[in-house]
Amino acid sequence: MLVRIKGAISNCYLLLGERPVLVDTGAPGDLKRILSALKAHGLEPKQLALILLTNGQSDHAGNAAELRWRSGRPVAVHTNDAELCRSGENGVLAVQTDLGRFVRPFVDEPFQAFEPEIIFREPFSLEPYGVKGTVIPTPGHTLGSSSVVLAAGEAIIGDVLRGSMMWPNRARLHFFCNDPDLNTRSMARLAREGLLRCHPGHFGSFPGSELGRFMSTADGELLEFSGEPV
Numbered sequence: 768m769l770v771r772i773k774g775a776i777s778n779c780y781l782l783l784g785e786r787p788v789l790v791d792t793g794a795p796g797d798l799k800r801i802l803s804a805l806k807a808h809g810l811e812p813k814q815l816a817l818i819l820l821t822n823g824q825s826d827h828a829g830n831a832a833e834l835r836w837r838s839g840r841p842v843a844v845h846t847n848d849a850e851l852c853r854s855g856e857n858g859v860l861a862v863q864t865d866l867g868r869f870v871r872p873f874v875d876e877p878f879q880a881f882e883p884e885i886i887f888r889e890p891f892s893l894e895p896y897g898v899k900g901t902v903i904p905t906p907g908h909t910l911g912s913s914s915v916v917l918a919a920g921e922a923i924i925g926d927v928l929r930g931s932m933m934w935p936n937r938a939r940l941h942f943f944c945n946d947p948d949l950n951t952r953s954m955a956r957l958a959r960e961g962l963l964r965c966h967p968g969h970f971g972s973f974p975g976s977e978l979g980r981f982m983s984t985a986d987g988e989l990l991e992f993s994g995e996p997v
Contacts, residue, residue, distance in 0.1 A: 769921060769966065772804040776874060777826040777968050780923050782915075783808065786816035786897025790915055790923050791968065792830040795878050801830060812838035816896040817885075821925030822912045823848030824857045825878040827968060832881035841884035845904055848911025855880030858909070860943045867942030874942075905957065907950020908941055914953075920963035920975075927953050928981060930970030938965070938977035954978050 772779040774793035779801055782788040787810055793801060805812065815838045820828050823844050831842050831852065844852055851858050855877050862868050890903045899918035906912050908926035915923040927950060931937040944950050955978075957965070962975030 769917070769923075770804065770808065771966065771972075772801055774800055774826075778966070778970075779804075780915075780966060781805070781808065781810075782893075782898045782900070782917075784893075784898035787814060788817045788819060788893060788896050788898045789815050789834070790819050791821055791827040791925070792818065792834050794826045794874075795829040795876060798830045798833055801834065812840075814838075815840045816898075817893070818842045819893075819902065819913075819915065820844040820848070820852070820883075821914065821923065821968060822909045823851030824860075824909065825855075825876050826874055827925065828852055829878040831883075832879040835881060835884075842881065843885035843887060843902070844883045845906075845911035845913050846886045846888050847906065848909050849883055849886050851909070851911070852883050853880055859945055861945045862942070863940055863944040863947065864942050870942055903956065905950075905953035907946050907948075907953045908944050910945065910949075912953070914957060916957070916960050916962070920961070921966065922957060922960065922962050922964075922975070923966045924957060924968075926968045927957065928965070928973075928978070929967050930973055932970055935971060936973045936977075938967070938973045938981065940981065941969070951982055954982050958982060 768783040770781040774797035779793050780790040893900045905914040926941045928938040929941045958978040966972045
């Protein structure tokens with residue numbers, strides 16, 4: 768079972784399998800929302816099996832240090848984003864859309880730095896942590912961005928794409944992306960999974976078929992463009 772936890776500017780996800788796994792920890796200030804969501808499902812932080820970050824920026828790692836302390840559980844992040852966690856800084860926020868220029872000052876904030884216990888490079892199974900799914904690297908937004916592909920045909924995709932602020936079940940380019948070409952290849956990697964539904968780091972979920980609208984054509988021209996409605 769997948770539970771969306773809505774933060775001020777980003778989503779976290781609680782995976783309820785044989786043991787619970789928390790994916791992302793929101794922006795600074797979202798801690799109470801996460802603790803309330805855990806409590807609503809009869810959980811305390813110490814019952815978590817793992818805290819996984821889809822990237823190391825503040826809107827995903829903002830409460831990781833505090834939740835690690837409260838839970839005593841390890842935090843996992845891809846090796847290419849581990850330094851962001853250690854620094855408590857977002858690093859580069861390369862604007863990808865016109866709207867990104869507007870929102871950048873509101874999301875580029877520091878967070879409590881920490882040393883992640885699990886630093887991975889290759890895909891790995893979540894079954895040892897009680898969830899039927901696999902963590903796969905999906906770089907582009909950051910070089911250490913990752914996604915969680917669940918056995919049920921759904922995926923938590925971090926910031927590969929975002930949901931729409933206005934249109935349900937639609938995807939949009941994320942406001943920021945450090946390597947758009949690499950991100951497009953990550954979309955293709957996810958599309959090969961035949962996903963039923965994608966759950967992004969921002970706004971609502973959308974069908975897996977939406978990935979195809981943003982993948983490159985044979986000549987490398989994107990099928991979508993950043994000027995579409997939000």
